[in-house]
Amino acid sequence: MNHFNDSQLNEYLDHALPAGMVRIMDDHFKSCDSCRTRLDELQLVFNRLEDLPEVRIPHDLAPNILSRLPQKNTRLWTPVFAAQVGAALGIILWLSSQTVRLIKLPVLPGFRFPQFTLSEVFTSFLTLDLHSLTINFLFKVPEIQFLTGFPIASLPYQFTLFHIPFWLNRLPEWHLPFSNYSMPVIIISSLLLWLFGNAILLRESLGVKK
Amino acid sequence: MSSTDERSLARRVLQGDRDAFGEIVHRHQQAVFNASYHVLGNVHDAEDATQEAFIRAYQFFDKFDIDRPLAPWLIRIAINVCLNRVEGQKSASALDEESTLLPDLSRGPELQTIIRDRDEIVRYELNRLPARYRIVIELRHFQDLSYEEIAKELKRPLSDIKSDLFRARKLLAERLRDLG
Numbered sequence: 027m028n029h030f031n032d033s034q035l036n037e038y039l040d041h042a043l044p045a046g047m048v049r050i051m052d053d054h055f056k057s058c059d060s061c062r063t064r065l066d067e068l069q070l071v072f073n074r075l076e077d078l079p080e081v082r083i084p085h086d087l088a089p090n091i092l093s094r095l096p097q098k099n100t101r102l103w104t105p106v107f108a109a110q111v112g113a114a115l116g117i118i119l120w121l122s123s124q125t126v127r128l129i130k131l132p133v134l135p136g137f138r139f140p141q142f143t144l145s146e147v148f149t150s151f152l153t154l155d156l157h158s159l160t161i162n163f164l165f166k167v168p169e170i171q172f173l174t175g176f177p178i179a180s181l182p183y184q185f186t187l188f189h190i191p192f193w194l195n196r197l198p199e200w201h202l203p204f205s206n207y208s209m210p211v212i213i214i215s216s217l218l219l220w221l222f223g224n225a226i227l228l229r230e231s232l233g234v235k236k
Numbered sequence: 237m238s239s240t241d242e243r244s245l246a247r248r249v250l251q252g253d254r255d256a257f258g259e260i261v262h263r264h265q266q267a268v269f270n271a272s273y274h275v276l277g278n279v280h281d282a283e284d285a286t287q288e289a290f291i292r293a294y295q296f297f298d299k300f301d302i303d304r305p306l307a308p309w310l311i312r313i314a315i316n317v318c319l320n321r322v323e324g325q326k327s328a329s330a331l332d333e334e335s336t337l338l339p340d341l342s343r344g345p346e347l348q349t350i351i352r353d354r355d356e357i358v359r360y361e362l363n364r365l366p367a368r369y370r371i372v373i374e375l376r377h378f379q380d381l382s383y384e385e386i387a388k389e390l391k392r393p394l395s396d397i398k399s400d401l402f403r404a405r406k407l408l409a410e411r412l413r414d415l416g
Contacts, residue, residue: 036402040376042383071408074358075377081359083269083286084279088261091290095254 029061030054035068106226110219117215246302249294257297261290264310271311274374275318277363285321289314311379312389315371319390322367361411369404376401 030038030051037043038051055062248256268289273282293300293313300309362370375381375389383401387394 032402032406033398036398036405040383067409067413068405070412071405072377074354074408074412075362075373078355078358078362080266080270081273081279081282083266084283086262087265087269087283087287087290088258091261091265091287092254092258094287094291095257095294096291 029058032064035061035065038065039068039072110223110226113219113222117219242306243302246297246300246306249297250302257294260306264307265290267307268310268314271374271378272314272318274362274378275315275367275370276321277370281321285314285317289317292317308379315374315389319367319371358408358412361408364411365404365407369400369407372397372401373404 034043034047034051038048043051055065245256245260249260265286269282269286272285272289273279276282276285289310293310300306362373365373371390372386375386376383381389383394383397386401387397390397
């Protein structure tokens with residue numbers, strides 16, 4: 027009868043053999059003293075290692091470890107932060123383009139927000155066209171457009187800073203117009219980005235993982 | 237310790253709570269020290285490796301999956317620290333060398349009179365093995381990893397792992413038999 031080699035004996039004790047092979051070996055050990063002796067010798071090593079008591083740690087290492095802990099490096103460019111910056115840049119680019127005018131969103135009743143893109147604002151800054159900047163952007167947020175059916179809607183009034191006291195006394199009736207202006211897009215996009223960012227930060231701070 | 241406690245501690249560490257990490261050190265330092273001792277073979281080096289392992293664990297704590305138990309993760313880090321130490325301490329062949337600091341017990345009857353305890357003899361012979369053998373013994377016998385898991389952990393071929401493990405056991409068996 028062939029004897030088993032060292033690898034087979036090791037794998038037998040490590041329970042790494044298929045059940046069929048284990049049965050064959052069990053039968054063999056009953057009749058082969060040589061293999062049985064080698065197996066017992068190996069088993070003794072297993073037993074000795076298993077019985078080995080723990081080496082007690084000489085002293086508490088915690089104080090020394092804690093004193094040597096480095097400050098946590100907070101990585102600036104985490105994937106989440108990079109995604110947020112990318113999204114913000116994307117929104118800015120989008121708002122700077124003419125395509126933003128194509129979006130139709132509901133705006134506050136009775137109000138018409140100014141029609142301009144960020145690129146137009148930047149252009150005004152870059153060309154130092156202060157007159158255009160002041161008249162077209164700063165003092166036109168928001169511009170009121172009275173709607174059909176409003177008692178005094180026949181006149182296209184502008185809502186400028188100078189007109190605040192005047193218009194406070196003449197608040198328009200509520201209507202539900204739909205229009206295509208960049209300001210609501212900016213507000214809603216910023217709100218969504220802020221909510222999304224905070225949800226992720228909250229999730230990370232709680233250590234929630236997939 | 238329940239897994240909920242451990243998860244809660246891990247969450248606190250992720251939020252930057254160093255005291256929570258101190259609690260983790262208290263709970264696991266014994267196990268990490270033992271693993272380091274088995275691989276390095278002396279108390280002083282094992283202490284250093286344990287400390288280094290915990291510091292590394294803290295630095296890379298955001299890589300830890302809090303749904304898994306901490307101890308195996310910490311011990312794996314410790315074993316890697318030990319491995320780097322053994323490789324870095326001496327020559328490139330340090331992993332294969334037997335400890336020259338520990339004489340052969342069978343050739344020194346006076347030593348046998350000092351080391352009478354059976355466990356001490358086993359530990360002594362274990363420490364005399366080359367480091368690469370001690371590492372596989374640690375991972376198989378004390379951490380209960382399968383051959384495949386050890387190969388993955390050490391990034392070595394499965395055949396090498398089996399070969400090292402079987403040789404280590406054979407050496408130990410021969411030495412323990414010689415000593416009676």
